[in-house]
Amino acid sequence: xxxxxxxNITGITDExxxxxxxxxxxxxxxxxxxxxxADGMGGHKGxxxxxxxxxxxxxxxxxxxxxxxxxxxxxxxxGYSIESMxxxxxxxxxxxxxxxxxxxxxxxxxxxxxxxxxxxxxNRITVAHVGDxxxxxxxxxxxxxxxxxxxxxxxxxxxxxxxxxxxxxxxxKNLVTRAVGVNPDVDVDLLxxxxxxxDMYLLCSDGLTDMITxxxxxxxxxxxxxxxxxxxxxxxxxxxxHGGKDNxxxxxAQVLKEFPANSNWVSKILDIFS
Amino acid sequence: MATIQxxxxxxxxxxxxxxxETMTIGRKSDNDxxxxxxxxxxxxxxxxxxLNDSFIEDxxxxxxxxxxxxxxxxxxxxxxxxxxxxxxxxxxxxxxxxSEGDFEKTMIINPDSDGMQETEGSDEIDKSVGAIxxxxxSSDSGKSSQQKAxxxxxxxxxxxxxxxxTKVLTxxxxxxxxxxxxxRRPTGYFLIHIDGGDNxxxxxxNNQQISSKAQPLSDNDEIEVAGVKMTFFFE
Numbered sequence: 001x002x003x004x005x006x007x008n009i010t011g012i013t014d015e016x017x018x019x020x021x022x023x024x025x026x027x028x029x030x031x032x033x034x035x036x037x038a039d040g041m042g043g044h045k046g047x048x049x050x051x052x053x054x055x056x057x058x059x060x061x062x063x064x065x066x067x068x069x070x071x072x073x074x075x076x077x078x079g080y081s082i083e084s085m086x087x088x089x090x091x092x093x094x095x096x097x098x099x100x101x102x103x104x105x106x107x108x109x110x111x112x113x114x115x116x117x118x119x120x121x122x123n124r125i126t127v128a129h130v131g132d133x134x135x136x137x138x139x140x141x142x143x144x145x146x147x148x149x150x151x152x153x154x155x156x157x158x159x160x161x162x163x164x165x166x167x168x169x170x171x172x173k174n175l176v177t178r179a180v181g182v183n184p185d186v187d188v189d190l191l192x193x194x195x196x197x198x199d200m201y202l203l204c205s206d207g208l209t210d211m212i213t214x215x216x217x218x219x220x221x222x223x224x225x226x227x228x229x230x231x232x233x234x235x236x237x238x239x240x241x242h243g244g245k246d247n248x249x250x251x252x253a254q255v256l257k258e259f260p261a262n263s264n265w266v267s268k269i270l271d272i273f274s
Numbered sequence: 275m276a277t278i279q280x281x282x283x284x285x286x287x288x289x290x291x292x293x294x295e296t297m298t299i300g301r302k303s304d305n306d307x308x309x310x311x312x313x314x315x316x317x318x319x320x321x322x323x324x325l326n327d328s329f330i331e332d333x334x335x336x337x338x339x340x341x342x343x344x345x346x347x348x349x350x351x352x353x354x355x356x357x358x359x360x361x362x363x364x365x366x367x368x369x370x371x372x373s374e375g376d377f378e379k380t381m382i383i384n385p386d387s388d389g390m391q392e393t394e395g396s397d398e399i400d401k402s403v404g405a406i407x408x409x410x411x412s413s414d415s416g417k418s419s420q421q422k423a424x425x426x427x428x429x430x431x432x433x434x435x436x437x438x439x440t441k442v443l444t445x446x447x448x449x450x451x452x453x454x455x456x457x458r459r460p461t462g463y464f465l466i467h468i469d470g471g472d473n474x475x476x477x478x479x480n481n482q483q484i485s486s487k488a489q490p491l492s493d494n495d496e497i498e499v500a501g502v503k504m505t506f507f508f509e
Contacts, residue, residue, distance in 0.1 A: 041382060079441045079458070112382050124443065140486035148461050152324065160348045161322075161329045175325070179382045189460040192443040193488070194468050 017244030023047035033120035046111025098181025112179035207248030313360025
């Protein structure tokens with residue numbers, strides 16, 4: 001079942017105002033409802049190589065694997081959906097490819113990348129991420145950050161050393177505690193949730209969130225909610241107007257209507273008192 | 275490198291470099307910063323230093339740790355801050371802290387490496403910042419997500435029935451009346467509003483309707499979905 005007419009996907013990546021090349025990569029598959037965004041780092045050309053491998057590899061793996069499964073099944077050991085397990089595996093495969101490439105080429109030594117993946121299926125979503133690229137959801141005019149950064153700063157906030165406000169001013173802003181391709185294996189954070197008609201999902205690199213606040217992101221989403229292309233452009237523009245010091249990438253997925261795999265999905269998914 | 279200037283009753287005693295990631299402060303002689311006074315607990319506080327930033331943490335001392343006059347448990351330190359423990363004062367000196375500087379490229383901390391490096395002028399991505407960071411990076415602060423949780427119905431026809439939350443996403447409710455879901459995220463368990471039926475009412479946690487955002491759940495929270503009350507608890 002194609003999701004093309006049910007979910008509207010847009011995406012822009014921009015090198016920003018300061019960097020001379022773009023180390024971010026984005027890709028999507030509208031039929032499958034799949035979005036992938038990666039922010040590479042390290043080495044001379046390493047960053048853009050790492051993010052490109054990640055995005056290509058994950059998109060290809062999943063474009064092959066997802067059509068072969070029946071939705072609605074759960075992995076008994078972990079409690080995650082089969083889709084989530086495939087996404088985790090695709091990220092781990094990308095990790096191996098980048099790690100191997102870095103081992104075999106001196107120019108790529110130490111390269112790595114963040115990644116955030118969104119899959120929409122059967123009125124549900126799976127979000128997978130590593131590093132400080134984020135996923136936000138706009139629902140009922142409220143913006144919510146769904147991922148938690150894998151950064152030193154976030155860890156310090158969680159442990160009570162910093163308030164959120166102090167964290168924005170800290171010098172240790174750009175220290176990532178997890179990345180794809182740096183070690184032989186990688187831990188992936190997975191989350192599952194229900195998607196509703198009207199939801200707007202935002203994937204972004206830190207080139208957006210280091211430059212503009214969540215409040216401004218929410219304002220832009222409210223002001224441009226009737227035109228997703230303009231919303232996408234405005235987010236990039238505001239990141240540049242506020243400094244544009246890093247590459248900036250923004251992908252949006254809007255749920256235009258429900259996308260159940262089978263009919264009568266609500267009663268099908270009920271686990272208790274049905 | 276950051277330093278602290280120690281004084282006692284207003285008289286300068288000594289100046290120490292914060293050259294270790296963890297510097298303990300206390301009355302016992304095994305502390306890095308040894309303050310021999312009865313107002314000081316055996317192991318009173320510690321200063322963590324990660325790259326250019328330092329943090330003070332009180333170690334449940336008897337008389338407390340004061341930062342610029344306020345009692346603190348944990349806090350970041352800024353150049354010129356005064357830490358007070360008993361009659362001892364320690365002035366934190368770090369002229370590099372929070373200076374604007376270049377907008378540094380994102381770097382990866384590799385928790386497998388040892389030792390702390392200086393940040394100045396280093397363009398390497400393989401920053402090894404030692405034991406603290408390794409511990410911070412490896413210990414998932416969202417430990418509650420590892421814990422197994424259940425819900426127990428406390429009203430309605432199925433009163434007393436328990437359901438183990440084995441799936442990451444568990445849906446509850448009655449279609450057309452109210453549907454919600456409990457999801458297990460890396461940061462813990464959350465209740466999500468899905469469908470409020472005709473009157474649009476939302477599920478409640480501890481008698482409060484939840485918003486459109488995912489609502490974090492704590493042990494023994496009372497949840498109400500579609501008029502059915504249940505308790506969320508960790509096994």
